[in-house]
Amino acid sequence: MDTRRALLDALGDGPVSGPALAADLDVSRAAVWKAVESLREEGFAVESTPEGYVAPDDPGYSAAGIEFGLDAPYAIEYHARLPSTNDRARDLATEGADGVAVVADEQTGGRGRLDREWVAPSGGVWLSLVTRPDVPPARAPLFTLAAAVATADACREAGVDAHIKWPNDVLVGGLDGEPDSDADTEGRGGRKLAGILTEMQGEADRVSWLVAGIGVNANIGSDALPPGATSLREELGDPVDRRRFAATLLERFAALAGAPDRMDRILPAWRERASTLGRRVRVDTPNGPVTGTAVDVESPGTLVIDTDAGPRRVHAGDCEHLRDAGD
Structure with a gap:
């Protein structure tokens, strides 16, 4: 562990003296001081007291702020502005990076599925995580789930009581008893909070690297949101702590997909949070639309639809929630 991250971890337990930390890490006191100054330059205002160094009351939304107290094995690379966190993460992946989350306050060239524009102004949580999972490419869709x-x-x-529409749209509202009358959300299944775009490179038997790009409308005002979308701030009436939100997201991802022996937890967790299962759906696929009742999701993310002609398994496509007869 580098001195900077070790200092952040130590600060989480209270005041820590420079000499004690230098002895614990077997580094010089100058190296500790350099780490402290580096944190301060990032905006993580470490305070010097007679008892030692103390963490700031407000760690802030920054690399150090997100890493402070983070219970996940990821380093954070923070930018005030980037064209695309996925593009930057992909560059890092090709350079050999692993376990790095690229975070930007604002994206100027974000994109979603099918190269659709993704509005990503300041105030959202825009991050892309580089990982190198030891799995075959056929299992890569599980990381999207x-x-x-x-x-x-x-x-x-x-x-915010969020739910998932197959495969990876995170929504709010639109459930039974919560009709969305807005024409912009008709068929979507609710108001969109977040989207996910996963990219990978691999060989026949293993994934070389994978980038999970996640965009969340966190503290975005209604005037900056596209039709049919919402934000955490709009739903709650108050802004959220983006630092804690990003850390929670990374910790939960690590708990589900941080090691191959954990991945059997992903499908049950996805089913529990999904609003698509049990609903009538229409999925537009490259081979034409499939309409029926979504009954299950199978590994690595295949949607099983009960149609008039029998069960159909759909691997990819745009999913629309339909109103059941009598609704």
Whole structure:
């Protein structure tokens, strides 16, 4: 562990003296001082007291702020502005990076599925996580489901009852008893809070690297949101702590997908948070639309639809929630 991260971890337990930390890490006191100054330059205002160094009351939304207290094995690379966190994460992946979350306050060239524009102004949580999972490419879609679960859980911890529409749209509202009369949300299944775009490179038998790009409308005002979308701030009436939100998301992702032996948890967790299962749906696929009742999701993310002609398994497509007869 580098001195900077060790200092952040130590600060989480209270005041820590420079000499004690230098002895614990077997580094010089000058190296500790350099780490302290580096944190201060990032805006993480470490205070010097007679008892030692003390963490700031408000760690702030920054690399150090997100890493402070983070219970997940990821380093944070923070930018005030980037064209795309996914593009930056992909560059890091090709350079050999692993376990790095690229975070930006604002994206100027974000994109979603099918190269659709993704509005990403200041105030959102825009992050892309680089990982190198030891799994075959056929299992890569599970990481997209894990990212959706992690995002929904972070929204719920923030106080918004989010749910997932297959495969990875994180929504609020639009459930039974919560009709969305807005024409912009008709068929969507609710108001969109977040989206996920996963990219990977691999060989026949293993994934070389994977980037899970996650965009969350956190503290975005209604005037900056596209039709049919909402934000955590709009739903709650108050802004959320983006630092804690990002940390919760990363911790939940690590708990689900941080190791191959944990991945059997992903599908049950996704099913529990999904609003698509049990609903009549229409999925537009490259081979034409499939309409029926969504009954299950199978590994690595295949939607099982009960149609008039029998069960159909859909691997990819745009999913629309339909109104049941009599609704």
